[in-house]
Each structure stands twice: as C-alpha cells, then as structure tokens.
Amino acid sequence: MAENWGLNIIREKRLLLVEGLDEKNFFQAFLKHLQISYVQIESVGGKDQFANRFPRILKVPGFSQVEFLAVIRDADQDAQAAFQSIVYSLKKYDLPAPENPEQFIQARPSVGIFIMPGSSEQGMLEDLCLKTVAKHPAMKCVDQFSNCMEHLPDPPKVMAKARAHAFLSAMPKLIESVGRAAESNYWDFHSEELANLQKFLIELR
Secondary structure (H helix, E strand, C coil), X not given: CCCCCCCCCCCCCEXXXXXXXXXXXXXXXXXXXXXCCCEEEEECCCHHHHHHXXXXXXXXXXXXXXXXXXXXXXXXXXXXXXXXXXXXXXXXXXXXXXXXXXXXXXXXXXXXEEEECCCCCCECHHHHHHHHCCCCCHHHHHHHHHHHHHCXXXXXXXXXXXHHHHHHHCCCCCCCCHHHHHHCCCCCCCCHHHHHHHHHHHCCC
16 A cells, blocks of 8 residues: 555546646536546646555555646646656656646556646646636736735745645635635636647547
8 A cells, every 4th residue: 555645546547636626626627528437537646646646556556547647747947847847757667658738657566647737837726727718807916916916025925826826815705725716617728728738639539
C-alpha cells in the first residue's frame, strides 16, 4: 500500500493523476461534462510529488489492471521541463512514456501526459480557466483590478491565481476554489480553449 497517501486501491481501468484537490474537482466536473465515466482521479499532493508517487502507485492493489494512465500537471514557467520531469519519473520506474505531450503511447498501460494550459505555453490550470471566460463581462473588471495589483509595492506572486479569484469574486455566489467553481459551471466547458484538453481526455473513453 502507498504509505502516507490516500490511494489505497485502484478500482478503475483508467487512472488520472493530477496535482491537487482543485485539479481533482475541476477534472471531475469536466469529465462529467464530456460524459466520460469510470475514470479514477487521484491528486498526488502537488507537482513536486509526482516522482515520489509513481513507485508507490505500482504497489497499490489494482494497478496491474490499469489500461490507461493519464498525468496532468501545470507548465508553470517551462512546459517542456514539466513534461520531461514526468517522462523521467515514468521511465525511472519502467512505465511507458509518450514522446510528446497531449498524446498517449500505445502500451500497457497506455500513458499520456498533458501540461496545462496546453500547446507548450507557460502557466497553470487557472490560466486555462480564465481563457474559457475571456469574453465574459466580468473579465473587464478583472483586467482593471489586475492592472492595479501589478502596481502594488508587493503584488501577488502568482497573478493567474489572483486573477482567477478576482473573477470568482464577481460571480453571483462566491466560490473561492477554482475546482469547485468548475462544479458550478463558472468556467465555460464549451470554450474552444479546452479543445486540446478535451481531445486528450476523450482517449479515456
């Protein structure tokens, strides 16, 4: 069993690993929107924990039955470095690894990696969420507030998170979590900005 980690059994043949609880909630909502079922979503506890979790995952009861393993994490400042970090960890423990992001390698299990926001761009889940609502009237308020924040003596260290929370604060009902906001349809799941991610996740059907 995986020590000091909540994953004690794998019940599904499709396993999706994400960074944290926000991502888990977001992808639960997005998969529901895509009508993709029977995917077990597990958060590893942060982007720096993927390398520590892979050897433990191999020992979790049910892993031998996994047919698809998807790994999704933030690009942060370097999408290629984020991708290579996951590839290195996979290969270290003799797991199949795709040559490029946003695709699955044909193997057992079939493994795919998606680096958010996608298309080799810098950023994170919050950036992707904000792209889906770029034309929302509230974004004008967010842009003005962001401009104000940028001129503060000590501005937010992660502007994407600050902008996402600013957008959520403009909603009829305040939801402080990006993932929970997805459950309330605050992000536009029909946006073309999610096309690449949708194409990736459809492989899990």
